[in-house]
Amino acid sequence: MTSRKRAISISSDGSSQSTDVWIQSEASSSSKPIRAARKSTGGKRPREVEPSKSASTRYQYARKSTGGQPPRASGSSDPTPSSSMIPYVPLARAKVTGPHCGLCTNPLPTPYAPIDSIHRFSMRCEHDLHYCCYMAYISQAVAPVGMKDSCPECRESILSDGRYWVRATSHAGEQTPVDITDRVLARLKMVKNAKQQLFFDMLEIRNVVLASALLEGSDPIDVNFQSLTTGISALHICALKNDVPGIEFLLKSVGSPAVTFFSLCDVNLSDTETGRIKTRKRLPV
Numbered sequence: 001m002t003s004r005k006r007a008i009s010i011s012s013d014g015s016s017q018s019t020d021v022w023i024q025s026e027a028s029s030s031s032k033p034i035r036a037a038r039k040s041t042g043g044k045r046p047r048e049v050e051p052s053k054s055a056s057t058r059y060q061y062a063r064k065s066t067g068g069q070p071p072r073a074s075g076s077s078d079p080t081p082s083s084s085m086i087p088y089v090p091l092a093r094a095k096v097t098g099p100h101c102g103l104c105t106n107p108l109p110t111p112y113a114p115i116d117s118i119h120r121f122s123m124r125c126e127h128d129l130h131y132c133c134y135m136a137y138i139s140q141a142v143a144p145v146g147m148k149d150s151c152p153e154c155r156e157s158i159l160s161d162g163r164y165w166v167r168a169t170s171h172a173g174e175q176t177p178v179d180i181t182d183r184v185l186a187r188l189k190m191v192k193n194a195k196q197q198l199f200f201d202m203l204e205i206r207n208v209v210l211a212s213a214l215l216e217g218s219d220p221i222d223v224n225f226q227s228l229t230t231g232i233s234a235l236h237i238c239a240l241k242n243d244v245p246g247i248e249f250l251l252k253s254v255g256s257p258a259v260t261f262f263s264l265c266d267v268n269l270s271d272t273e274t275g276r277i278k279t280r281k282r283l284p285v
Helices: 131-138 181-204 208-213 234-240 244-253
Strands: 002-010 016-024 118-122 128-130 165-170 175-179
Touching: 118 131, 128 131, 131 181, 181 208, 181 234, 208 244, 234 244
Parallel strands: none
Antiparallel strands: 002 016, 118 128, 118 165, 165 175
């Protein structure tokens, strides 16, 4: 595009002279005027936006939250939605089919660690149990009535002539009748000793509430039980500590008359070096 402009020059003597100047410039592709480069764009011309495009389709810079990708336009459909949009569907628990343990409900062929020669066994009622599950079952601190000699599923007695006879299956799959009475009694004795020791521990910290809970239930502890380590009874422990409420609690638990401790004996623990108990009356046996 060529345009004509008039230039005026003034000489030193004051005379002026005008001349026509022809200027040729490139035609602009847009009807908008050319704007100067801004400092915020780094000296470059700002990006031109076609007027036919709406504001929702303009170019946007990729955000860090989208992983470097341009953000998805609103209303667009994606055939592969993200994992956060997938609705949660809880998995249904698999139904137990075939032979299974009556306690853990797992299949019997479950390969447990061979810590014992017996893997599982069947009882007189034809119910099957894992050996380790049954031993954990009879080791519970609070046992229901008759749980040690009855089936956990049908509550039928599993004793034969007073013995725990079962049809055991080894890890190799061999079945044979086995008497597990000694194993059961050994486990019950271990649980009994653990409960007795817990009873002593509760009395030492003077927690009569928890100690009384061990005297209840179908399998209470023996109050006259002597400690396996010290050889003394719970009553002696309370006497050594001058625990009057504990002594009264023990005397009442064995069926003694509701009398106070000071009507039976007088404990004097002033001699702390020897720790002797001086009594004027003997405790009832």
